[in-house]
Amino acid sequence: xxxxxxxxxxxxxxxxxxxxxxxxxxxxxxxxxxxxxxxxxxxxxxxxxxxxxxxxxxxxxxxxxxxxxxxxxxxxxxxxxxxxxxxxxxxxxxxxxxxxxxxxxxxxxxxxxxxxxxxxxxxxxxxxxxxxxxxxxxxxxxxxxxxxxxxxxxxxxxxxxxxxxxxxxxxxxxxxxxxxxxxxxxxxxxxxxxxxxxxxxxxxxxxxxxxxxxxxxxxxxxx
Numbered sequence: 254x255x256x257x258x259x260x261x262x263x264x265x266x267x268x269x270x271x272x273x274x275x276x277x278x279x280x281x282x283x284x285x286x287x288x289x290x291x292x293x294x295x296x297x298x299x300x301x302x303x304x305x306x307x308x309x310x311x312x313x314x315x316x317x318x319x320x321x322x323x324x325x326x327x328x329x330x331x332x333x334x335x336x337x338x339x340x341x342x343x344x345x346x347x348x349x350x351x352x353x354x355x356x357x358x359x360x361x362x363x364x365x366x367x368x369x370x371x372x373x374x375x376x377x378x379x380x381x382x383x384x385x386x387x388x389x390x391x392x393x394x395x396x397x398x399x400x401x402x403x404x405x406x407x408x409x410x411x412x413x414x415x416x417x418x419x420x421x422x423x424x425x426x427x428x429x430x431x432x433x434x435x436x437x438x439x440x441x442x443x444x445x446x447x448x449x450x451x452x453x454x455x456x457x458x459x460x461x462x463x464x465x466x467x468x469x470x471x472x473x474x475x476x
Contacts, residue, residue: 262434263331265300265377267324267355268421269367271440273413278443295416295424298367300355300377300438308380308467312356313474315373320447321471324355325397325409325456326438327464330383335422336430343422346431350389352397352456352467353438354378359447378454384463392439393417400455401448408459409442416440 270276270292283291306312314321332348356376357367389395392411399407416424418439425431448454450473457466 263432263436265305265328265436265438266425266431267298267300267326267371267438268416268425268440269296269298271295271414271416271421272443273415274443275441276415294428295421297425298371301372303374304372304377306375306378306469308378308465308469310375310378311470311472312375312378314450314471315474318358320359320449321376322357322359322445323399323401323407323448323454323456324353324357324441324445325399325407326353326355326441327351327392327395327397327411327458328353328379329392329418329422329437329439331431331433331435331437334430334432335426338423338426340419340423343419343426344386344392346422347386347418349383349385350392350464351379351383351436352381352458352464353436354454354456354467354469355438355441378456378467378469380465380467382463382465384461388463389461395461396459397442398457398459399446400457401446401452403453403455406446407442407444411439413442414440 330349335346358370360370395411397409453470458464
């Protein structure tokens with residue numbers, strides 16, 4: 254386990270609709286025009302470098318957004334390049350795991366990439382520790398807790414992901430190479446809680462102290 258500040262060295266990829274519950278909630282829309290069918294491959298987006306915030310950092314919320322959406326997830330840090338790997342050995346390419354808070358402005362956009370909602374400055378809390386695969390074991394068994402000002406707001410069961418960790422890496426690596434230092438989020442739970450400026454967000458994994466507790470405070474954006 255590393256206690257140094259955790260910031261990505263490569264590209265950070267998020268994945269939409271990997272929660273079974275979220276998939277079920279969007280099934281009707283996925284079968285409407287223009288797509289008329291659910292996606293067959295993972296639906297990815299990028300959290301650009303301007304979004305990265307270390308554990309303990311204050312994250313500014315723009316005045317136009319009275320609340321932000323909390324996106325608790327477990328991120329897989331790639332250690333060795335993964336290109337068209339099988340699910341059986343996909344996790345051997347993972348160097349470690351870290352907690353993330355994939356913040357977003359609330360929105361109802363489905364047909365457009367969520368870049369302008371998810372890529373505001375500071376909108377990805379990362380840390381505090383990068384736990385080893387040996388410490389974490391099976392990442393799919395973890396359950397994440399989200400607290401706002403100390404009050405439990407959400408529990409995310411990573412066992413409820415449509416593509417478990419190994420399958421997600423395998424499916425992504427089928428059409429693109431994940432390189433050393435890249436970070437792949439496992440996915441977000443459904444019905445994500447909201448928070449506003451002045452509130453403290455804490456994310457932890459039940460029974461997994463090696464991951465630590467990710468803490469960030471939301472503050473009002475200054476002109």
